[in-house]
Amino acid sequence: MDKNLHNIEDLFRKGLEDNEEMPPENSWDRIDKILDKDKVISIHKKYVRLKWVSILLLFFLAGVGMYVWNTRKNNNPEKKGITILKKEIKSKNNKVDLSNWDNKTDVEKRVDSTNTIVVGNHQNPVKEIGHTKIDKNILNTEDKKSEMHPAPKKTIASSITKSLSSLPVSKESKMSEENTKPDIAKNLLNSPITKQEKKIENKLYNESNINIPAHHEGAMDVDKILLPLIQFHSLPVNEVKSSTTDLIETKKLLQATALSKPNLKIE
Amino acid sequence: MQTKALIQDCVEGDRHSQNKLYEQYAPKMFAICMRYSKSREEAEDILQDGFVQLFRSLHSFKFDGSFEGWIRKIMVYTAIANYKAKLKMHAVINIDGMENIAVINNEDIISQLGKKELLKMVQALPPMYRIVFNLYVFEGLKHREIAVLLGISEGTSKSNLFDAKAILQSAVANSLKIANQNYSNG
Numbered sequence: 064m065d066k067n068l069h070n071i072e073d074l075f076r077k078g079l080e081d082n083e084e085m086p087p088e089n090s091w092d093r094i095d096k097i098l099d100k101d102k103v104i105s106i107h108k109k110y111v112r113l114k115w116v117s118i119l120l121l122f123f124l125a126g127v128g129m130y131v132w133n134t135r136k137n138n139n140p141e142k143k144g145i146t147i148l149k150k151e152i153k154s155k156n157n158k159v160d161l162s163n164w165d166n167k168t169d170v171e172k173r174v175d176s177t178n179t180i181v182v183g184n185h186q187n188p189v190k191e192i193g194h195t196k197i198d199k200n201i202l203n204t205e206d207k208k209s210e211m212h213p214a215p216k217k218t219i220a221s222s223i224t225k226s227l228s229s230l231p232v233s234k235e236s237k238m239s240e241e242n243t244k245p246d247i248a249k250n251l252l253n254s255p256i257t258k259q260e261k262k263i264e265n266k267l268y269n270e271s272n273i274n275i276p277a278h279h280e281g282a283m284d285v286d287k288i289l290l291p292l293i294q295f296h297s298l299p300v301n302e303v304k305s306s307t308t309d310l311i312e313t314k315k316l317l318q319a320t321a322l323s324k325p326n327l328k329i330e
Numbered sequence: 331m332q333t334k335a336l337i338q339d340c341v342e343g344d345r346h347s348q349n350k351l352y353e354q355y356a357p358k359m360f361a362i363c364m365r366y367s368k369s370r371e372e373a374e375d376i377l378q379d380g381f382v383q384l385f386r387s388l389h390s391f392k393f394d395g396s397f398e399g400w401i402r403k404i405m406v407y408t409a410i411a412n413y414k415a416k417l418k419m420h421a422v423i424n425i426d427g428m429e430n431i432a433v434i435n436n437e438d439i440i441s442q443l444g445k446k447e448l449l450k451m452v453q454a455l456p457p458m459y460r461i462v463f464n465l466y467v468f469e470g471l472k473h474r475e476i477a478v479l480l481g482i483s484e485g486t487s488k489s490n491l492f493d494a495k496a497i498l499q500s501a502v503a504n505s506l507k508i509a510n511q512n513y514s515n516g
Binding site for chain 1: 374
């Protein structure tokens with residue numbers, strides 16, 4: 064039996080090993096069609112890829128275009144200038160808007176409950192802790208302004224007066240001050256000096272050994288302005304003496320003193 | 331050298347070269363497909379799928395071994411894939427009534443029965459038996475390899491081969507009997 068089976072293997076191996084059979088004629092046509100389909104599918108796939116690539120390319124080109132357009136727009140000299148200006152303005156605004164310091168009404172000066180003086184405009188208040196501190200920027204700006212546009216002394220005086228008078232003063236202090244202090248505004252704006260003021264002025268100058276020029280009507284307008292203020296604020300004469308030579312310094316001192324004057328109840 | 335150039339052209343997608351390659355190898359491959367299939371139609375399907383697969387994967391041929399052997403392998407694998415796809419449709423055949431055949435010379439049997447008759451016997455085998463028989467006898471695979479390839483145990487492979495040979499032996503015996511009767515009558 065086993066031998067027969069073994070023979071069966073050999074029988075079939077010999078009989079069918081190198082056998083050849085012609086396939087039907089249409090067999091190749093069927094294969095050809097399938098291969099064509101494959102080609103179409105591959106082309107379709109290729110076009111799908113091409114579509115995506117073209118879309119991506121389009122986005123990329125649009126991005127580059129936008130970038131170039133923006134760069135050119137920013138490089139435009141006129142626009143660039145405007146941008147720089149805007150930036151400068153912005154940076155200024157971030158500090159304190161000092162451009163409108165001629166208009167003192169825009170400036171807020173107040174003292175809160177903790178005796179803190181706040182100086183600045185509505186948008187950019189500058190908070191200072193203490194009584195006598197003043198924003199240096201403000202003073203520097205004043206300095207610069209005065210250097211650049213030396214205003215007539217009367218104008219400076221009036222501005223100081225204005226700034227002082229613009230401070231809100233409580234009724235009580237107003238009442239008490241009205242009796243004791245001279246009308247500063249009157250003294251500053253109406254130049255003629257009263258006899259009493261003249262006396263005080265002379266006394267002060269004598270004490271401080273300041274040489275008063277004979278013709279101090281015009282040139283010593285500063286003194287006219289300052290002396291009553293010095294007197295009013297009870298300033299030490301020596302300090303004033305050292306600073307009277309410099310009008311701006313004096314002005315600063317006065318401003319500082321005026322703001323820190325405890326008698327003036329600033330709200 | 332000519333085959334190499336032909337293969338290169340086929341890889342590039344030249345349809346004429348592909349047709350040439352088909353015509354060169356189709357008869358041999360169709361004979362193999364016939365052994366693995368139940369009918370001619372099924373063999374045509376295997377041949378068609380095999381050649382499509384061949385042209386798709388032709389770029390992976392490295393010219394290391396025989397090209398004919400490579401194509402043959404593709405056809406066999408296609409046939410196995412075809413068998414696996416139709417696995418659920420195959421009915422289990424009961425093998426009974428085996429007949430012993432007289433020990434005679436194989437050449438004589440082949441001359442008496444003819445190659446077509448032998449092929450029909452193989453085609454008549456149950457699918458699993460047919461594949462195992464083909465893989466073992468014609469492809470020279472071992473039972474371990476057949477088991478791995480078909481996803482069956484080695485024992486099953488051996489058993490299937492034994493049964494297949496038994497069926498074929500019975501079929502050859504019957505055919506010889508009929509042939510002898512016809513010869514004596516004629």
